[in-house]
Amino acid sequence: MEGPVIRIENVHKHFGRVHALQGISLNVDKGEVVVIIGPSGSGKSTLLRCINRLEEYNSGRIVVDGIPLDSTQNINAVRQEVGIVFQSFNLFSHLTAMENLTLAQRIVRKRPREESQKIALDLFIKVGIPDKADSYPLQLSGGQQQRVAIARALAMNPKIMLFDEPTSALDPEMIAEVLNVMLVLAREGMTMVVISHEMGFARAAANRVVFIDEGQVVEESTPEDMFASSSNERTKLFLSKVLQI
Amino acid sequence: MDKQPKPGSRGSKLVTIPTFGRAKHIDPWWGLVALVVASIAVLVTVRPDPFRNILLFVRDGVTVTIFITVTAFVAILVVGLLGALGRLSRNRIIHTVSTLYVELIRGIPLLVQLIWWYFAFPVVVQHVGEWLNVSALVNYRANAISTAIVGLVFCYGAYMTEIYRAGIQSIPKGQMEAARSLGMTYAQAMRHIILPQAIRVVLPPVGNEFIALLKDSSLVSVVAVADLTRRGREFMSTHFNPIEVWTMVALIYLVMTLFSGRLVAWMEKRYHPET
Numbered sequence: 101m102e103g104p105v106i107r108i109e110n111v112h113k114h115f116g117r118v119h120a121l122q123g124i125s126l127n128v129d130k131g132e133v134v135v136i137i138g139p140s141g142s143g144k145s146t147l148l149r150c151i152n153r154l155e156e157y158n159s160g161r162i163v164v165d166g167i168p169l170d171s172t173q174n175i176n177a178v179r180q181e182v183g184i185v186f187q188s189f190n191l192f193s194h195l196t197a198m199e200n201l202t203l204a205q206r207i208v209r210k211r212p213r214e215e216s217q218k219i220a221l222d223l224f225i226k227v228g229i230p231d232k233a234d235s236y237p238l239q240l241s242g243g244q245q246q247r248v249a250i251a252r253a254l255a256m257n258p259k260i261m262l263f264d265e266p267t268s269a270l271d272p273e274m275i276a277e278v279l280n281v282m283l284v285l286a287r288e289g290m291t292m293v294v295i296s297h298e299m300g301f302a303r304a305a306a307n308r309v310v311f312i313d314e315g316q317v318v319e320e321s322t323p324e325d326m327f328a329s330s331s332n333e334r335t336k337l338f339l340s341k342v343l344q345i
Numbered sequence: 346m347d348k349q350p351k352p353g354s355r356g357s358k359l360v361t362i363p364t365f366g367r368a369k370h371i372d373p374w375w376g377l378v379a380l381v382v383a384s385i386a387v388l389v390t391v392r393p394d395p396f397r398n399i400l401l402f403v404r405d406g407v408t409v410t411i412f413i414t415v416t417a418f419v420a421i422l423v424v425g426l427l428g429a430l431g432r433l434s435r436n437r438i439i440h441t442v443s444t445l446y447v448e449l450i451r452g453i454p455l456l457v458q459l460i461w462w463y464f465a466f467p468v469v470v471q472h473v474g475e476w477l478n479v480s481a482l483v484n485y486r487a488n489a490i491s492t493a494i495v496g497l498v499f500c501y502g503a504y505m506t507e508i509y510r511a512g513i514q515s516i517p518k519g520q521m522e523a524a525r526s527l528g529m530t531y532a533q534a535m536r537h538i539i540l541p542q543a544i545r546v547v548l549p550p551v552g553n554e555f556i557a558l559l560k561d562s563s564l565v566s567v568v569a570v571a572d573l574t575r576r577g578r579e580f581m582s583t584h585f586n587p588i589e590v591w592t593m594v595a596l597i598y599l600v601m602t603l604f605s606g607r608l609v610a611w612m613e614k615r616y617h618p619e620t
């Protein structure tokens with residue numbers, strides 16, 4: 101398939117009086133890693149959640165892998181193509197790590213139990229926690245939980261992975277272990293949209309950094325250009341605040 | 346409503362509480378159940394007249410009370426789940442119907458509802474039967490026990506609806522979102538993710554409902570059901586010994602409620618092995 105794998109055209113989203121997305125447009129190509137930055141409340145999460153329709157939007161158009169997000173049928177089809185990783189992990193707390201990975205494989209992808217477990221074991225190795233399959237989420241550290249969450253999304257063989265501040269709920273020593281897994285994914289050619297203010301990750305993995313403010317794309321460029329030589333005043337102000345920390 | 350353990354309390358399941366031999370397996374409150382059973386036994390042996398006679402006389406009433414309570418409770422669990430799903434439904438009509446059900450039912454005393462089902466409902470059915478010209482409906486007579494069960498289910502179903510709804514809503518929103526974003530349908534997410542977690546939360550209040558229902562089932566004695574309470578009244582009306590009869594009836598209820606209470610506690614423990 102040619103053209104962008106995610107196509108977002110002039111999308112508006114209101115939460116009551118709050119105009120969270122104000123005619124936002126963004127394209128993401130296959131295999132591209134896009135990092136989204138922007139101030140708190142600028143609409144980053146809302147945009148990401150619109151891509152797999154966890155949030156409905158009021159107007160505009162979103163097409164994912166050639167599928168327009170309109171009918172219920174299409175929304176379920178898109179959700180099977182798109183994995184999402186949340187800031188707060190959202191692991192199923194009554195299931196073991198293994199069950200977290202196999203449940204959707206079995207009931208959505210209709211894979212037999214053995215096959216789903218084999219896929220899960222391979223993924224546990226990939227994210228670096230081969231010995232935690234039988235643990236419950238509460239028995240894992242934050243970094244381990246987030247890696248299980250990434251593995252859970254990958255088990256569905258998504259074409260696109262979305263990350264909403266995957267490391268901002270983690271202690272500093274755990275951030276690297278999660279970012280490393282994401283870096284491996286990026287190198288493997290996964291299409292990724294990542295909300296993150298980890299500049300190191302953006303420099304290492306991103307093809308493009310998009311700065312969002314007040315529900316609009318203010319500027320987009322390569323990480324080098326964005327961080328070193330942005331000419332936009334709003335971008336520069338924001339970056340000066342973030343980079344200070 | 347009990348809260349789930351916070352994600353921060355990581356590893357809480359690994360904590361082992363020091364125990365002394367087998368002591369932790371025995372719940373001391375079972376002693377209270379045994380005590381009440383023992384006092385009944387003592388009364389029956391020491392003064393068989395009237396206590397043994399009372400016990401034998403109300404025995405089938407106990408069976409009726411247990412039958413009504415258990416049957417109604419199973420139906421209440423189902424009605425409550427349907428009600429809760431309706432209350433949470435995005436469909437306007439379903440949502441309105443289930444909300445109206447809860448609000449109206451909870452505003453009417455249970456006793457009045459039971460009386461309505463027994464005395465008024467059959468007349469309604471008969472009128473409808475005449476109107477539709479269906480003789481089966483015209484000749485409809487209320488069966489006391491099943492009408493009483495229907496009344497209890499309707500009433501308690503409304504309270505159970507609210508307990509389930511609160512339990513489902515206490516599960517963090519992210520659980521449903523994670524499930525949906527993995528491609529699960531709403532029904533799959535409910536069945537595999539939300540309800541199994543909600544059950545732990547609602548178990549204590551649901552257990553309390555069972556015990557409350559057991560006690561409230563005594564109200565069906567007013568609508569021609571020969572339950573424990575009604576049998577007690579029948580015995581008293583022929584023997585005129587209120588102290589003995591009602592003490593005995595109270596003790597029997599106490600055995601049943603205390604026993605159920607222990608059962609509920611035991612089930613809670615099975616679901617929350619760490620507490």
Ligand SMILES: Nc1ncnc2c1ncn2[C@@H]1O[C@H](COP(=O)(O)OP(=O)(O)OP(=O)(O)O)[C@@H](O)[C@H]1O
Pocket residue numbers: 115118120138139140141142143144145146147
């Ligand atoms: N469910 C909601 N109901 C009402 N308002 C909402 C809701 N979700 C988001 N908003 C509002 O929409 C705006 C955009 O929120 P969003 O979460 O997308 O911001 P963000 O860029 O992700 O911020 P942060 O960096 O703090 O996560 C904010 O003003 C927020 O208050």
Ligand SMILES: [Mg+2]
Pocket residue numbers: 144145146264
């Ligand atoms: Mg956000």
